[in-house]
Amino acid sequence: MDIIANLSFGFSQALTLQNLLFCAAGCTIGTLVGLLPGLGPLATISLLLPLTYSLPTGGALIMLAGIYYGAQYGDNVSAITMKIPHAASIVACIDGYAMTLKGKTGVALFTAGFSSFIGGTVAVIVLAGLAPALSEVALLFGPTEYCSLVLVGFVCVSFVTTGSVLDGLAMCFVGVLFGQIGTDVTTGMQRFTMGITSLFDGLGLVSLSLGCFGIAEITKNLDNKEKRTPFDGEIKLIPTWLEFKRIIPSALRGSVVGSVLGLMPGGGPVIAQFAAYALDKKVSKYRDEIGDGAIEGVAGQAAADEAAARTSFIPLMSLGIPENAVMALMMAAFVINGIQPGPDMIKVHPDLFWGLVASMWIGNVFLLVLNVPLVRYWLSVFKIPYSALFPSILFFCCIGTYSVNNSLSEIYVTAIFGVLGYTFLRLKLDPAPLMLGFILGPMLEENFRRAMLLSHGSFVTFVDHPISGVLIGVIVVFFVWQGASFLFTIRQRSFVAPR
Amino acid sequence: MINQNTAKGICLIGIALFFGIQAHSYPFGSFSRAGSGAFPIIICTSLLIIGIAIVVRTWFMEAKPLIFNLRNIALVTASILAFALLSAYVNMLVALFVMVMMASYAADDFSFYRAIKVCLFLAAISLAMRFGLGFQLPLF
Numbered sequence: 001m002d003i004i005a006n007l008s009f010g011f012s013q014a015l016t017l018q019n020l021l022f023c024a025a026g027c028t029i030g031t032l033v034g035l036l037p038g039l040g041p042l043a044t045i046s047l048l049l050p051l052t053y054s055l056p057t058g059g060a061l062i063m064l065a066g067i068y069y070g071a072q073y074g075d076n077v078s079a080i081t082m083k084i085p086h087a088a089s090i091v092a093c094i095d096g097y098a099m100t101l102k103g104k105t106g107v108a109l110f111t112a113g114f115s116s117f118i119g120g121t122v123a124v125i126v127l128a129g130l131a132p133a134l135s136e137v138a139l140l141f142g143p144t145e146y147c148s149l150v151l152v153g154f155v156c157v158s159f160v161t162t163g164s165v166l167d168g169l170a171m172c173f174v175g176v177l178f179g180q181i182g183t184d185v186t187t188g189m190q191r192f193t194m195g196i197t198s199l200f201d202g203l204g205l206v207s208l209s210l211g212c213f214g215i216a217e218i219t220k221n222l223d224n225k226e227k228r229t230p231f232d233g234e235i236k237l238i239p240t241w242l243e244f245k246r247i248i249p250s251a252l253r254g255s256v257v258g259s260v261l262g263l264m265p266g267g268g269p270v271i272a273q274f275a276a277y278a279l280d281k282k283v284s285k286y287r288d289e290i291g292d293g294a295i296e297g298v299a300g301q302a303a304a305d306e307a308a309a310r311t312s313f314i315p316l317m318s319l320g321i322p323e324n325a326v327m328a329l330m331m332a333a334f335v336i337n338g339i340q341p342g343p344d345m346i347k348v349h350p351d352l353f354w355g356l357v358a359s360m361w362i363g364n365v366f367l368l369v370l371n372v373p374l375v376r377y378w379l380s381v382f383k384i385p386y387s388a389l390f391p392s393i394l395f396f397c398c399i400g401t402y403s404v405n406n407s408l409s410e411i412y413v414t415a416i417f418g419v420l421g422y423t424f425l426r427l428k429l430d431p432a433p434l435m436l437g438f439i440l441g442p443m444l445e446e447n448f449r450r451a452m453l454l455s456h457g458s459f460v461t462f463v464d465h466p467i468s469g470v471l472i473g474v475i476v477v478f479f480v481w482q483g484a485s486f487l488f489t490i491r492q493r494s495f496v497a498p499r
Numbered sequence: 500m501i502n503q504n505t506a507k508g509i510c511l512i513g514i515a516l517f518f519g520i521q522a523h524s525y526p527f528g529s530f531s532r533a534g535s536g537a538f539p540i541i542i543c544t545s546l547l548i549i550g551i552a553i554v555v556r557t558w559f560m561e562a563k564p565l566i567f568n569l570r571n572i573a574l575v576t577a578s579i580l581a582f583a584l585l586s587a588y589v590n591m592l593v594a595l596f597v598m599v600m601m602a603s604y605a606a607d608d609f610s611f612y613r614a615i616k617v618c619l620f621l622a623a624i625s626l627a628m629r630f631g632l633g634f635q636l637p638l639f
Contacts, residue, residue, distance in 0.1 A: 166549050166556075170511050173546040177518045180539050189535040192521055219575045222605050223568045387606035388617050391599040394575065395621050398582050398598070399628070399636070406635050411583040415576050422572045426565065427507040445538045457531030490559050 003128050010128075010354030014362055019062055022055075023359045026063035027366045030070020035078050035381055039214065039393055041071040042435065045329045046209035047400040049336065057337040058352050062359040064333050068326055069120070069309040069360065072269055073367050074378075076112045076302055081105055081231040081379060091273040092305075095290060095297025102293050106236040107243055111295050112302040113372040115251035119303030120364035122255035123262065123310035127357050130263075130311075131346065134318035138343035141319070143450035144461050148471035149265070149321055150444045154437065155475050156266025157324060161430040165482055168433045171424070175437020176444065178203055185442070186449060198409050205332050207401050207410045208438060211417025212424070212431040214397040218390045219422050231379050237372060239295075246295045250280055254300035258307030268312045268324045269305045276304030310360050316341050317353060321440070325432040328439040501565040508554035515550055519543035571605045578602040590639045595621055 013019065033044045045064050052060035080096030092112065099108035141149070158168025181192040182202030193199040239247070254276035261272040280300040281290050290297045313330070315323045320342025322328040334341045339349055346353045371378065401410040424431050455461035463469045522543055528534030578601035585594035596618050603614040628634040 166553055167507070170546060170549045170553070173542050173549070174511070174514055176542050177514065177539065177546070180518070180542075184535045187526075187535050189525065191525060191535055191539065192518060215575060215579065219568075219572045219605075222571045222575070223566070385608065385613070387603055387608050387610070388613055390606070391602045391614070391617050392621060394578065394602050395582075395595060395598065398579060399625070399634075402586075402636075403634060408583045408587050411579060411586075415579040415583070418579065419572060419576055423510070423567075426567050427503060427510060429507060429510075448538060449533045452530045452533055455531075457529055459530075493559075 002132075003125075006132075006350075006354050007128050007358060009350070010356075010358030011362075013058065013351050013355030014062065014358040018056070019059055019355065019359060020362065022059035022063040023066050023363050024366055024370075026066020027070040027363050027370065029063075030067040030072075031074035031077075031367070031371055031378060032381065033067065034071035034074020034076075035378060036389065040217065041068050041326055042329060042432070043210060043214040043217065043397070044071070045326065045333070046206050046213070047396060049206055049329070049333055050400060050404045052333055052336060057339065058355050060337060061330075061333060061352065061356055064330060065313070065356060065360060066363045066366075068330070069306060069363060070367060072305050072309045073113070073116055073371065076116070076305070077109060077371075077375060077378060078382075080108045080112060080298070081233075082382070090270075091277045091301040092298065094277075095293055095295075098291075098293030099295075099298065100231075100233065103233070104293065105231070105233055107239045107295070108298050109235065109375050110237045110239055110372060111243075111247050111298045113368055114247055115254060115299040115302040116306040117364050117368045118248075118251040119255040119258055119305065119307035120310055120367075121361060122252070122303075123259050123307035124357060124361045124364075126259040126307075126311055127314055127360070128354075131314050131318045131353075131357075134314060135343040135346055138319045140467065141343075142465070143447040143454065144465045144468045145471070146321070146447040147444060147451050148462055148468040148475075149319070150440050150447070152471045152474055153265040153321060153323055153440070154433070155478055156264065157433050157436055158266075159478070160266050160268070160271045161433055163428050163430060167429050171429055171431065171433040172437035175434035175439075176441035177437075178208065178434070179438045179441030180445070185446070198407075198413075203438075204401070204404055204410050204413060205329075205438070206404050207413040208417050209329065209435060210397045210401055211414045212421035212434065214393065215414065215418030216421030216425050216431065218393055219418070220425050221386065222390065231382065235376055237375075243295055246286065247299045250284060250296040250299040251303040253279055253283070254303030254305075255307045257300075258304030259311045261304070262308030262311030263314055265315065265321075265323045268326075269308045272304040272308035273301040276300040306364075313356075313360075317345055317356075318343060320345075322436065325435040328436045331439060500562070502557060502562040503565040504557040504560060504563065505554060506565050508550050508552075508557065511546060511550035511553065515543045515546035519547065574605040575602055586637060591625065591637050592622055592639060595625065 033039045033041060044067055076092045079092035081100055083093045083097040096108045154169060154172040158165045158172060161168040181199055183200055184191050190200060257276040257279055258272040261275055262268060277297065277300060280296045281287050284290065284296045286294050286296055312323055312327055315321050316327045316331055322331045331341055339345065398411055401414045402408060404410055421431050451461055462472050518539060522536045522539035525536030526534035527536045578598045581601060582594045582598040585597055599618045600614055603609055625636055625638060629636045629638055
């Protein structure tokens with residue numbers, strides 16, 4: 001019954017006019033950036049981070065969260081109508097676009113919208129039920145456990161990012177190293193600053209993320225010379241009763257898969273979509289149709305996508321550990337507003353926590369009511385040519401970095417990270433783990449030092465503590481499996497005669 | 500042809516060495532009382548090993564060419580630098596104009612009139628930000 005009392009308290013917080021407006025703004029901006037090429041949720045959240053200084057804390061967080069899950073929905077729309085996945089809706093391109101080819105765009109969009117709603121609702125219930133319980137568990141965590149947990153997070157994130165595990169892990173470490181630039185909090189020593197005074201406080205989060213995700217992404221899109229033709233087909237939104245009945249089971253399956261995978265370190269919408277799609281292909285009554293435009297192919301993944309986007313807040317808000325790059329930025333947003341996410345957050349700031357949880361469901365309603373009927377208007381943003389769009393995004397990136405401290409030197413840092421980010425993208429190194437490493441790096445170092453101090457310099461402490469031991473065990477098993485599968489591939493290849 | 504994977508490995512090794520060499524000059528301390536250099540050295544060593552592993556791995560994989568469009572990234576970066584410099588020494592409206600023109604030139608379908616329209620639109624927005632929302636932008 002606690003959940004109901006807590007949720008109703010949350011709704012009383014989230015349903016104020018001000019918070020409703022922030023939630024609507026977040027969902028709208030999110031949908032827009034999900035639709036448009038060039039700006040993903042990562043770049044947008046970092047762009048708006050400086051703005052959160054001047055906004056009320058609860059409203060700012062509600063808006064940023066809205067951008068995240070709104071972008072997931074917007075992404076689905078562009079994937080279904082034009083087969084353009086921007087950030088994370090590769091799966092929606094398969095059956096969603098196949099439905100468009102069959103002239104069923106409207107039904108596909110309705111399915112995605114409605115399934116997202118179901119997914120979001122299930123996830124909010126999971127979030128409300130599980131986060132407080134998990135924060136109790138978090139009290140068992142000491143520096144050793146936190147250290148191991150961060151490492152598990154790195155390994156898991158590396159596993160789900162594009163490229164190999166080694167690439168992802170390398171990017172996490174690069175991020176950790178970037179996070180070391182500045183004054184060492186323990187000894188007060190300047191590290192890697194090369195005498196540049198503006199680096200004494202460390203690299204600016206906004207400059208780094210706008211460089212790596214804004215500028216680099218824009219330039220990469222400029223290299224792709226594909227022509228985008230705006231969608232101009234007919235949209236008939238309302239499905240038949242038979243079609244509607246097919247949405248529900250698949251969306252429910254997707255919601256459960258998404259909620260669970262959203263919780264896992266390194267989890268989140270992308271992996272959840274794939275898992276839900278794979279599950280539907282195995283167990284759905286219409287599994288033979290999946291792949292060429294089946295409702296189940298859209299419903300399951302859309303529900304999983306939205307569910308995972310919401311449950312991925314659980315590790316952040318209960319353990320204080322972000323599990324992916326967007327959550328790492330959300331953590332920065334919490335910290336900027338003077339709130340330390342972690343086990344104490346629910347007790348110390350119940351209004352913020354429950355308000356945010358409730359706002360996620362309200363955001364669901366907004367996305368459903370505002371976006372599904374208005375989808376035709378949303379699609380008109382594709383009529384803006386990219387050559388008009390990207391200089392504007394560039395300008396906003398510059399203004400965004402400038403307004404952090406009203407300092408132009410931040411713009412130079414952004415430019416450097418733009419080049420670096422572009423180089424990484426061209427080397428097929430995903431910058432998302434870098435962001436996670438950058439934000440978790442200082443925490444990892446602090447906990448590592450503390451753990452080593454307590455154990456008198458013995459590394460055995462990481463295996464000695466039961467929770468940490470299990471986490472390290474997970475890492476070892478993972479690497480053994482990866483190594484074995486690599487050797488197996490080489491062995492197989494060397495036995496295949498060259499043709 | 501530059502192999503993408505080899506370049507990737509070398510780039511990571513370069514980053515590891517860049518930080519590692521500097522970290523080497525910081526006090527290491529002991530593990531029970533780690534100095535400022537201990538943690539970075541551990542991370543750099545791990546990154547170095549991964550970089551080497553990636554280079555070694557390329558021997559077993561097919562080579563992929565590295566695509567790097569120098570023109571676009573150079574134009575975009577130059578436009579940002581021009582924006583920062585001109586904002587400092589002239590004003591942000593001029594800087595905005597120069598940036599949009601330079602950056603737009605990177606697009607395949609560059610159109611002068613469209614770029615002018617974008618400039619005017621962004622100038623209007625920045626004026627609104629300055630006078631409407633109170634942003635401290637050095638516009639003139």
